[in-house]
Amino acid sequence: MKKLLYLLLAFGFLTNVSAQIVKPVKWASRVEKVSGSEVKLIMEATIENEWHVYSQFTPDGGPLPVEIEYKNASGNYQLIGKTAESATKRHFNETFGVDEVYFEKKAVFTQKVKILNAKLKTIETSLDYQVCKEVCINDDVKFTFTLPQIDLSVAKTTSTVINPTTETPVTETTTTAVDTAITPVAQAKTVDTTKVATQSATKPTAPEPKKERSLFSIFFVAFLSGFAALLTPCVFPLIPMTVSFFTKQSKTKAAGIRNAITYGISIIVIYVGLGLLVTWIFGAGALNNLATNVTFNLVFFALLIFFAISFLGAFEIVLPNSWANKVDRQADRGGIIGILFMALALAIVSFSCTGPIVGTILVEAATHGGIGPAIGMFGFSLALALPFMLFAMFPGWLNTLPKSGGWLNTVKVFLGFLELALAFKFLSNADLVMQTHLLEREVFIAIWIAVFGALALYLFGKITTPHDSPLPFISVGRLLLGLLVLTFTVYLIPGLWGAPLKLINAFPPPMEYSESPRGFGGGTSVAASSALPEGxxxxxxxxxxxxxxxxxxxxxxxxxxxxxxxxxxxxxxxxxxxxxxxxxxxxxxxxxxxxxxxxxxxxxxxxxxxxxxxxxxxxxxxxxxxxxxxxxxxxxxxxxxxxxxxxxxxxxxxxxxxxxxxxxxxxxxxxxxxxxxxxxxx
CATH class of the missing domain: 3.40.30.10 (Glutaredoxin)
Known part of the structure; x- marks a missing residue:
């Protein structure tokens, strides 16, 4: 009897907790005048402790991001750039397999607007967002911004605050409003997507997110990719040639080592500069937005297919010879400038092999946003530069290097198969967002089985590509690698029947996004043995x-x-x-x-x-x-x-x-x- 009483009390507590409309975010807004015709629309969220609001740039497949709609813009005003955000945090969600980008305690969204209609008095916006703790809420709020006096002929002046919260309050259209600190009661479109997969059964708690983890993973993968680039036919033969140049042309051993280190640093500067350029052109936040956009996922898919076909031997991706010639002439100048141009010449000459790898790293790093491309290029260039510096310091090590030969093309083709498999991840992202069900889980896994199965046959010598050398026998290393790839291929096969495939959990579509959530041919069950009711x-x-x-x-x-x-x-x-x-x-x-x-x-x-x-x-x-x-x-x-x-x-x-x-x-x-x-x- 006592246990039953405790149980009823527990149920009563749960009912009391859940039977309420939860509003953990309060909103305020203001307008700042930038010039006679330009203003800033600012929306500020005050978030209760332990709750998180998700950024506009949260990747697809994770929690729902903030979506802002600016109404009746045509002929009245023009948005200048994208809506800027205040600082965010990032954490990898193991359940969804994506990084979450979110705000804690406070979020500020700023949109610069150019007024086209001098008679325009107000601008209306609506903002949909998700806020999470143990549970999550998908909510919305509407704002009506009252504009200051507009003079389309006045040039830009110093930014002034027109209607801060402490002075003229901005009218915001919500069901209830107290001054400008608003608790919106528009219909809450609720979705629970609690942040962390390591939660207790009764009261989940989220650990502190670690943005560094994502950046480190970019660096680590790019670093390994740099070593892979070293083993391609465009780069590997250049190692002894370049080291020999520094050791012979330098007057002393110390000078040769110094020049080689300068050469390595120049390689890093060139590639990191490329990463910073990509970040600067697109914007740190916009990169993540682009990478999670359907159109750009399709573009990334096409790029990786293009790179893969090049690596497989269909054609070479080369930069104009005139570039290499001009850079090579500059390299003869000597000194630090000459060494820098030597490094640039390496980047141009080896582009047919390194270009697809660099492109893949930049595409993958873009999905993390921020300085991801620069971090990726640093990892790649560091791995590329280290051998040149180390072999210059210890020339005797050159004798341990294997001779150039057909095995270099094998590495290149191997990378081509990997890029081909990776490409379908981006196509899958686009398909999931559009919900077209063209690339469901079974189809994705079948494609990977075909790709890695073909790679295994290639490693066993059953398939050859245009630039392969005659293969009289298979080396032990190639045989072992072929067996490893074949094992992985066999591991994928049960996925067609609904196996979870935990090793690649982040790549294929989720189990429910399939032709049959139970897998085809996966045996019978109580449910499968009976006819489904209508609906x-x-x-x-x-x-x-x-x-x-x-x-x-x-x-x-x-x-x-x-x-x-x-x-x-x-x-x-x-x-x-x-x-x-x-x-x-x-x-x-x-x-x-x-x-x-x-x-x-x-x-x-x-x-x-x-x-x-x-x-x-x-x-x-x-x-x-x-x-x-x-x-x-x-x-x-x-x-x-x-x-x-x-x-x-x-x-x-x-x-x-x-x-x-x-x-x-x-x-x-x-x-x-x-x-x-x-x-x-x-």
Whole structure:
């Protein structure tokens, strides 16, 4: 009896916690005058402790980023550049396999605007954002900026604040407003995507993010790529030639070593300069935005395919010979300037081999934004420069180098296969964003099996490329490498049948983005052995699940079983954790499959409702236009909460059987299910 009392008290606490509209962000805004015709629109967020708001540049596949819409711009005003952000933090999310870019405590968004219509009095904007802690909320807020006196003929003057919070407040259109510190109560479109995968079962906590981890991974991969570039036919033969030049032309050994070190530093300066140039042209923040954009993912895919085909021997990517000749003449000047031009000559002459590798590093580094390209180029150039410096210091080491030969082209072709496989990651990103389902998980894995299978055949000498030398026998090293690639290829095959493939978890599309979430030919199960009801599909662990509440309730009534509502989201981390760790428990899974009817309502489903199904919410006054809007309105109107995951048990008439429950451990969840089933039987 005492245990039952404790259980009921716990349920009451959970109900009290979840049954409220959570608003952890307060907004304020102001206008700053830049010139007679230019102003800055500034939107500031004050974020409660432990909550995070996600940047505009959060990569696709992770939490939902801030989206800002500037309304009625045509003929009235022009946006100058992209919306700037205040400082952000970055952390790798193991569940989603992407970096999260987010704000803590405060976020500031600044947009410079040029006024075209002198009669324009206000500018309206709307901002959609996601804020997370143990749960996450997708919310929105609207602003109406009151403009100062506009004089289109006045040149730029010193920036002045026109309506700061302490003086003239800016009118902001929200349901409630107190001065300019606003708690928006526009409809909360909720998605739970809690930040970290290492959370406890009862109260998840997020560790401090480490941006350095991402930059170090860029450096490490680029450093290894630099060593790979050394082993190509365009670079490797230059090592003894260049070292010999420094040792013979220098008057003393010390001078030769000094010149070689200068040469190595020059190589680093040239490539790092290239990385900084890319960052400067596109902008540190814009790089990440470009890399997560559908169009640019497709461009990156095409570039990597182009590079891969070049490495496989179809053609050579070369810079104009006139460039090399001009640089070579400058290298004869001697001194530091001459050595710098020698390094530049190396970059130009070896471009046919290093160009595709450099391009791949820049593309991959762009997905991290910031100074990623410069860090990538530093790692690459350091690996490229070190042998020239070390062999100049210790010329005797040259005798240990293998002779140039056909094996150098083998390295080049090997890199071509790797670039070919990597290219499809970018195509997959674009496909996931567009939800075209053209490159689902099985197709992606099949392509990788084909690519790495062909690579294994190449290493075994069964396939040759245009520039390969005759291969009378296979070396032991090449044989071992071929066996390793073949092992990896065989490892990929079960992925076609639904194996998780943890070694490459960050590359293929997620399990649910597939022709069959259970894999084709993957055997039978309780769910697979029975016909699906109309409107149902297979959910996690082969549970029969509906995605429409009315259809599910009607079916539950027809079979006389209680209905379990799963308020969830496509980008919901804790929802996936509950499914993977709690629903997978054999006791819980048995109840979900045999004793309950499951309906999963995705609050972030962006598909539009038919026009005749769209409506205005009686509770919030918001227009309900998408499927996600509909289920968000449902959870807010009925349960007065806007957080996920949340679970509800109902009888066949839609009446709740027990208090709602959220992100808990297995035993708590199992006890909650049993209590609801017991109440249903009564």
């Amino acid at each position: 149902a599909k297979y959910g996690p662990h082969d549970i029969i699940a509906f995605d429409d509440y009315d259809v599910a309730l009607a079916y539950a009534k027809s079979v006389n079983k209680p209905l379990m509502i799963d308020f969830t989201g496509f980008a919901c981390v804790n929802c996936r954790k509950m499914e993977n760790s709690v629903w997978s428990d054999e006791r819980v899974l048995k109840l979900l499959k045999e004793d309950l009817i499951l309906v999963s309502l995705y609050v972030d489903d962006k598909r539009e409702l038919p026009l005749d199904k769209q409506y205005v919410s009686k509770d919030s006054g918001e227009e309900i236009e998408t499927i996600g809007d509909k289920w968000t309105d449902f959870i807010i109107t009925r349960y007065k909460t806007n957080t996920q995951p949340m679970y509800v048990l109902q009888d066949v008439n839609g009446q709740d059987l027990s208090p709602t429950i959220s992100y808990v451990g297995t035993e708590e969840y199992l006890a909650w299910l049993k209590l609801g089933l017991s109440n249903f039987k009564k």
